[in-house]
Amino acid sequence: MANHEKKLIKKVKKGHDQAFKELYDTYAAYALRTVYAITRNPNHTSDIVQETFIKVYRNIHTFHLNKPFKPWFYQILLNESRRYMKKQNKQATSVESEQLLDYLNHDSEQTTDFDFLESALDQLSHMHRTILTLKYINDFSEKEIAELLQLNVNTVKSRLFRAREKIRDLMGGVKRVQ
Helix, strand or coil: CCHHHHHHHHHHHCCCHHHHHHHHHHHHHHHHHHHHHHHCCHHHHHHHHHHHHHHHHHHHHHCCCCCCHHHHHHHHHHHHHHHHHHHHCCCCCCCCCHHHHHHHHCCCCCHHHHHHHHHHHHCCCHHHHHHHHHHHHCCCCHHHHHHHHCCCHHHHHHHHHHHHHHHHHHCCCCCCCC
16 A cells, blocks of 8 residues: 555544545545446446445544555445445446446547447346456456455456456457447
8 A cells, every 4th residue: 555545544544534535536536437337327326436435434443554445445335336236136337348448437429339338248247247347447456356256366367257258259259349
């Protein structure tokens, strides 16, 4: 964990509101994109992120400073997303390509270019979409994903491979949308 982030979390643990705001500002946009990629529901994305930050604030005292913050934060974010999805009884979506990541990060007038990819993503299982989100949006390693999802690293690698194969099959073998 970066030294600045460690100092920031120490301040948050002591109840400094400005430090928590800075932590929020650091992770909010990334969290919003992640939740949208998982839930595909823009109407509830900010609510899920807000609930996540409330839980972070309430439970920051349980965070150990000798561990990285990002996996701890994303575990809470994933749990809140799952809770929402169970409540809504909807499936999540994830990302397999860098181009869809760009689409999520930037407003684009070329949304029709992604209709085919989004349709394929909708057909993936929740687990495959979640693993792809963690890998391709959040840049987690296979080991970090395994820890977050409480899976064996080889299981994560296998699911990543199967998810990529399924998305290629669903898209007719196309590797990337150009």
